[in-house]
Amino acid sequence: MGVSEPVPGPAPGAGGRERLGVFGGTFDPPHYGHLVAAEEAAEQLGLPRVLFVPTGQPPHKRDEPVTPVHHRVRMTELAIADNPRFVLSRVDVDRPGVSYTADTLALLRAAYGPDTELYFICGMDMLASFLTWHEPARVIAQCQLVAVTRPSYPLVDVAALERALPAARGRIHVLRVPGIDISSTELAERVAAGRSLRYLTPPAVAAYIREHGLYRTGR
Numbered sequence: 001m002g003v004s005e006p007v008p009g010p011a012p013g014a015g016g017r018e019r020l021g022v023f024g025g026t027f028d029p030p031h032y033g034h035l036v037a038a039e040e041a042a043e044q045l046g047l048p049r050v051l052f053v054p055t056g057q058p059p060h061k062r063d064e065p066v067t068p069v070h071h072r073v074r075m076t077e078l079a080i081a082d083n084p085r086f087v088l089s090r091v092d093v094d095r096p097g098v099s100y101t102a103d104t105l106a107l108l109r110a111a112y113g114p115d116t117e118l119y120f121i122c123g124m125d126m127l128a129s130f131l132t133w134h135e136p137a138r139v140i141a142q143c144q145l146v147a148v149t150r151p152s153y154p155l156v157d158v159a160a161l162e163r164a165l166p167a168a169r170g171r172i173h174v175l176r177v178p179g180i181d182i183s184s185t186e187l188a189e190r191v192a193a194g195r196s197l198r199y200l201t202p203p204a205v206a207a208y209i210r211e212h213g214l215y216r217t218g219r
Contacts, residue, residue, distance in 0.1 A: 020112060021050030022143070023121040024092065024104060026058050026184065028067045029209060030079040031201040033182040035086075037148045040177040041121050042085060045146065050121070051089040051108070052076050055099040059134060067214060069093050078204040100134040105142040118143040124153045127172070131164055140168045147172065151179035191215035 023038050030052075038050045054072045066072075073093060080086035091107050092099040105118060112118075120143040127147035130136055139145070145168070147156065155174065162169045182200055190197060192215055197206040209215060 017115055017117045018112075019045060019047050019119060020108075020116050021045070021047040021119050021121055021146075022053060022089075022105070022108060023050055024053040024055060024099075024101060026066060027052070027054050027072050027076045027079075028184050029072070029075050029187055029201060029205055029214070031182045031184060031187055031205075032199075033180045035079060035083070035202075036180050037123070037177050038086060038121060039083070041119070041146055041148060041175055044175055045119055045173075047085075047119060049085050049087055051087050052080055053089045053092050053104060056093040056095065057098045059098045059100060071208075071212060071214060075205050075208055078208055079202050081204065082202075102133075102135040102138040102142070105139060109142055119146050120144070121146045121148065123148060124150045124156055124174075127156045127161075127174075128153075130161060130168075136165060137167050140165065140171050143171075145172045146175060148175050148177045149179075151181040188215040192217060 021038065021041055023034070023041075025034065027034065034052075038052070041047060042050050054069065054076050056069055058066060073088070073090065077088050080088065089108075091111075092104055095107075101120065105120065108118060109116075120139070122145070124147050127145070130139075130145070133139060149155070158172050158174060161172065187197060187200060190200075191209060197209070
């Protein structure tokens with residue numbers, strides 16, 4: 001089998017269980033690409049709610065500068081404020097240590113109970129590196145993994161990934177979302193260069209960045 005094609009409809013879930021989207025990320029800063037991905041996943045998969053989970057200590061950015069977590073949390077709050085099915089979760093920022101997805105999912109499963117099926121949303125680039133995540137088998141045992149397409153990133157060969165990790169079979173779903181090729185790094189670089197963020201992130205986020213002088217020296 002070749003590269004998995006994006007699925008057109010809802011991913012399969014256990015019958016009768018509530019579906020909860022979980023969108024983790026550094027959100028440094030959050031932007032319209034994040035919001036479109038979460039909204040499209042909610043629409044296609046029938047998710048009544050999507051938790052936005054800012055990462056406290058991102059394991060993949062230990063050697064990179066990261067904006068203090070209180071700023072990232074507030075920017076995420078501002079970004080999702082006008083969407084009633086988007087909810088901020090502090091599960092990663094109110095606990096010590098590195099924010100591993102396996103641990104985050106365990107805490108959410110304990111909080112929401114066995115009748116809730118978790119759908120963890122990530123970008124295609126993150127799916128490509130899934131086997132290098134901390135305890136990938138434990139991650140996939142706790143959620144349906146939903147990878148959204150990115151205009152500049154090729155589709156991942158899901159069949160090959162499932163062969164490498166048999167426990168993932170049937171639990172990885174690829175969704176095609178409208179192509180918005182924005183990255184948080186690009187936004188930070190634009191701020192450092194004195195360029196506009198208009199139409200790239202919600203106005204409230206752009207205003208917060210200006211008010212607090214974030215990203216002025218780059219990343």
